[in-house]
Amino acid sequence: MGNCGAFVRTAAVFLWLEVCLVGCDITDGNTEHLKREHSLMKPYQGVGSSPSSQWDFWGSTLVTSSYVRLTPDERSKQGSIWNTVPCHLKDWEMHVQFKVHGSGKKNLHGDGIAIWYTKDRLHPGPVFSNNAIFHGLAVFIDTYSNDDATDRSFPYISAMVNNGSVSYDHGKDGRSSELGGCSAEIRNREHDTYLAIRYSKGRLTVMVDVDDKNEWKECIDIGGVRLPTGYFFGASAATGDLSDNHDIISMKLYQLMVEHTPEEENLDWTKIEPSVSLLKSPKDNIDDPTGNFRGTPLTGWKVFLLLLCALLGIVVCAVVGAVVFQKRQERNKRFY
């Protein structure tokens, strides 16, 4: 019976470790460090106006002491705000506090906000007031469904990685180029709404906190993503025939303290071409561009298999134990 106990214990420990790997990864907040040169916070002193400012703004953007309004609730407005300092962190997490609000009724408002980590900055264009062809990462908070398809509800949050070869299709809400996404009720909320973008060891995770519960909900989580260092953070928004106030309250960038191998450290990370290695079923993607194997979330069938194995082990042990017990009893009987 000793072997059986050990087997069950091993299975239990393995299960616990896997669960911890998933849970710990998302809630780990102790290793974060705020980087002020890449953060935009109240009261936004010197933004845009002083030569030493670390943020530039463009278009309809209005900076007050309590919010940065990228567009007012008026038609055909375009605005953006961009960090002037290139980011050289390998592992980071950006927290965006934002507010989208306006007088438009259901489905009569638009277009939304985009958060950027790109090679070029202040590059006006048709995609939430930025260029449709870009190098880097974009996370779209799309409040208006341009496409007629009804299989998803808006506002819809999606992510796209581009090496300058693909154009975001605004008419289709970027469906063909999206890496993943989720619906989130972010508009006209009484409380604050937040979005977090984490990039670490080739994994891109987007989380939302929009229900005033002070907890992150996973929206996108994919591996095999390659992004260089030296790009710029920015936010942009646009209105068309329909409008909304698109406000950024804060953008806070945290450095994630992650160890890299000496080989990884010696690479020139500014030369990395933005890419994604697997577009199909990214949740099962264990490929890591930096060469490290990394634990993937424990999927339903894996849990099922593990439990099945443990159960089978117990049954086999019980049967063997019963047989041995019976044999021993029979042997004992013979001695009488």
Ligand SMILES: [Ca+2]
């Ligand atoms: Ca749209």
